[in-house]
Amino acid sequence: MGIPSQPFSLGTATCHLCIDMQRLFAEGTPWHVPWLAAVLPTIVEIAGRYARQTIFTRFTPPRRPEEAMGAWRDYYAAWPEMTLERLDEALLELVPPLSRLVPPAKVLDKGVNSAFSRPGFAAALKRRGIDTLVVTGGETDVCVLATVMAAIDHGFRIVLPTDALCSTQDSTHDALLQLYRQRFSHQVEATTTANLIDRWRC
Template sequence: MHLCIDMQRLFAEKTEWQVPWLPKVLPAVFEIASRHTADTVFTRFAPPTTPEATSGAWRNFYERWPQMTGEAIDPGLLDLVEPLARLVPPARLIDKPANSAFSRPGLAAALRRRGITTLVVTGGETDVCVLATVMQAIDLGFRVVLPTDALCSTSDGAHDTVVDLFGARFSSQVEATTTGELLRRW
């Protein structure tokens, strides 16, 4: 299953959370998703309406970023970027309230019901939502394949560190590769 993390206008356009190299990895992400559309799940990071709609550290987070809450942003910013948006359906789209794709209740169980044991993870940000998703996927027993040319971050250093971490500490559970090599083997 291809799990594409948060390739949304919210992160592609000029917002407080813009990921400048999202457009650079978009062709690789699209290549994977377009070849395996029925086996692709896109996630969307869905901010709460207000900081008060959350609790704990998330409330603190949104008190720091009130301009990025549901009541303050253009709802269209939550949409997937083009051309990914055109792949839904048959690709599926799920909203998530936190960093990990598995913060969406029922995702792991739905993948298991389909017999999925390996996840190809793409999208952004490598050092935030992708990291959270991969770590939780490992804990849930999934094997993870990361085409590193289909991942993006606002920080080159953090991206490189996380990719290196997966190779050095999680090589039994995470395989770093390229989009070309992934597509040859899938």
């Protein structure tokens, strides 16, 4: 079991990475995340305060299942209605309260779960002097999980405002937060948005 560490310092070396807050997951699609609407005001609060330090990721499916790689091909064979040849591409856009923050916030498109699947993303952050990532969005147990674990491998410290994370599954959402607190406490800090804002000066 991990031993809780001291809160990470937050300043100019901190970047807000907001995962997949898109219409695709906010609206009535097969991938709808009901909790997204509940955490959206909290994410707007963070992104609005730190827009210049914010990167929004967008999950982008392939045009058709056979264009996906490896096991993703089987995944989209099970979800053909979520490929771009059938999907309204406007659903890929950020939800409106967040889309208005771009620019100065930036957007990073990805075709798989982790933001770090984009070549050179980690190196680009490090060139900017970033050593800490505030991660928000969804889903806690899918794309957030993949991004957090990759970020840890790249040496970033992670701050998770738990009231700015969402999932379709309460049980796995709660299990992941427990995992971060108990097994990754030297690299991941689970906190609240109020505490984050109180500490982040830039």
